[in-house]
Amino acid sequence: MRNKVANFRGSDEVTTPRRQVLTALRDLGPQTRIELARQTGLSPTTMTRVVAQLIDDKCIAEGETVSRRGTGRPGTEISIVADSYFVVGVQIGIGFVRLGISDLLGNCAHIDGFSYQSGTPAGDVLAQVGHQVVNLCRSAGIPNSQLLGVGVAVPGPVDQQQRRLLYPINLDWRDVPVADLLEPIVGVPVVVEHNVRAMALAETRFGLGKEADSVAFVYLRTGIGAGLVVDGQAFLGGVHGAIELGHLRVVDGGARCVCGSTGCLETLFSEDALRRRLERHGIDPGNQQPFAVMLEAAKTNTDLHDEVTLLTNHLATGLSALINLLTPEIMVLGGALSLASDEFVENLAMVTRDAVFPVIRPTVNLRRASLGMDAGVNGGATVALDRFFYI
Numbered sequence: 001m002r003n004k005v006a007n008f009r010g011s012d013e014v015t016t017p018r019r020q021v022l023t024a025l026r027d028l029g030p031q032t033r034i035e036l037a038r039q040t041g042l043s044p045t046t047m048t049r050v051v052a053q054l055i056d057d058k059c060i061a062e063g064e065t066v067s068r069r070g071t072g073r074p075g076t077e078i079s080i081v082a083d084s085y086f087v088v089g090v091q092i093g094i095g096f097v098r099l100g101i102s103d104l105l106g107n108c109a110h111i112d113g114f115s116y117q118s119g120t121p122a123g124d125v126l127a128q129v130g131h132q133v134v135n136l137c138r139s140a141g142i143p144n145s146q147l148l149g150v151g152v153a154v155p156g157p158v159d160q161q162q163r164r165l166l167y168p169i170n171l172d173w174r175d176v177p178v179a180d181l182l183e184p185i186v187g188v189p190v191v192v193e194h195n196v197r198a199m200a201l202a203e204t205r206f207g208l209g210k211e212a213d214s215v216a217f218v219y220l221r222t223g224i225g226a227g228l229v230v231d232g233q234a235f236l237g238g239v240h241g242a243i244e245l246g247h248l249r250v251v252d253g254g255a256r257c258v259c260g261s262t263g264c265l266e267t268l269f270s271e272d273a274l275r276r277r278l279e280r281h282g283i284d285p286g287n288q289q290p291f292a293v294m295l296e297a298a299k300t301n302t303d304l305h306d307e308v309t310l311l312t313n314h315l316a317t318g319l320s321a322l323i324n325l326l327t328p329e330i331m332v333l334g335g336a337l338s339l340a341s342d343e344f345v346e347n348l349a350m351v352t353r354d355a356v357f358p359v360i361r362p363t364v365n366l367r368r369a370s371l372g373m374d375a376g377v378n379g380g381a382t383v384a385l386d387r388f389f390y391i
């Protein structure tokens with residue numbers, strides 16, 4: 001029988017004193033040694049040793065002497081030196097790649113990217129990713145000695161060692177050794193994670209989910225997917241950890257889906273489906289997100305307004321299923337959903353609330369993501385920081 005604990009990424013790792021100190025500084029901001037000892041429960045000897053090592057590594061530094069009520073003697077504040085080391089976050093999407101450089105506190109900058117044709121071999125795309133990572137760091141003036149690693153958010157399940165992309169449903173790539181292909185080019189270690197789970201982690205570590213114990217992140221772009229983080233750890237689910245929200249059947253006898261089933265949520269919400277719906281109304285979204293274009297057009301087009309209402313109901317069916325089963329504290333709407341209007345989010349929350357078990361209703365908390373369309377870059381960076389810095 002599977003070990004229950006193995007359903008969470010990172011749960012098999014020992015929590016080291018270094019990790020305790022660093023995550024306390026990340027989550028709570030600058031702390032004195034006394035405050036850090038209280039937060040982590042570490043002995044004074046261990047605390048002194050760990051802090052000295054980290055100062056020696058230049059990734060934390062001493063600042064002002066402060067005296068806070070209730071903490072006894074004045075102490076010197078310690079904080080993470082955010083720009084002492086960096087990671088690169090990469091999102092490999094369907095037909096596009098985005099990448100950026102993140103500091104130790106998850107702030108991403110120098111964001112860049114490229115698009116690729118469907119049918120391009122994985123090796124070609126990854127070679128281009130590798131060279132862009134190198135160029136990005138060079139132009140930002142970051143030497144490899146300051147680059148801890150690269151985190152790649154991919155559109156499909158990954159292997160247990162987090163080095164391979166197994167089988168993305170919207171690409172014809174299979175079992176791609178992402179880390180093995182990138183590492184010789186970038187010269188630093190690479191870690192791979194399912195894109196939506198990576199975004200959920202980013203939102204948990206650095207965004208809306210900082211205060212919550214459980215966060216579900218729902219991402220709409222080419223398709224629709226969800227990721228769950230509980231107690232700071234990514235939930236892996238049954239097989240390779242994908243929560244396939246997009247493949248929940250919401251329409252009986254509905255359209256055929258790429259997964260082989262019919263009536264999936266994704267048959268209504270995929271970028272292609274939304275685009276076709278707009279075209280039926282004579283609207284060409286061009287390079288804009290079709291979902292955002294549809295919401296805008298529905299303000300003046302009553303037929304489209306009715307269709308948005310229908311879509312809202314179907315999405316609420318999907319979200320309510322997720323809430324009934326998993327009861328996350330916060331449900332974060334990301335990707336194209338982060339572009340939705342207040343009115344849409346309020347309506348969606350109302351319909352979702354009506355569809356969940358009554359006792360759970362008051363806890364339904366839908367929020368637009370704090371991370372924008374480049375949430376995958378933040379996601380990749382967060383996974384790299386977890387793996388290569390907060391250890």
Ligand SMILES: [Zn+2]
Pocket residue numbers: 246247248257258259260261262264266
């Ligand atoms: Zn499907």
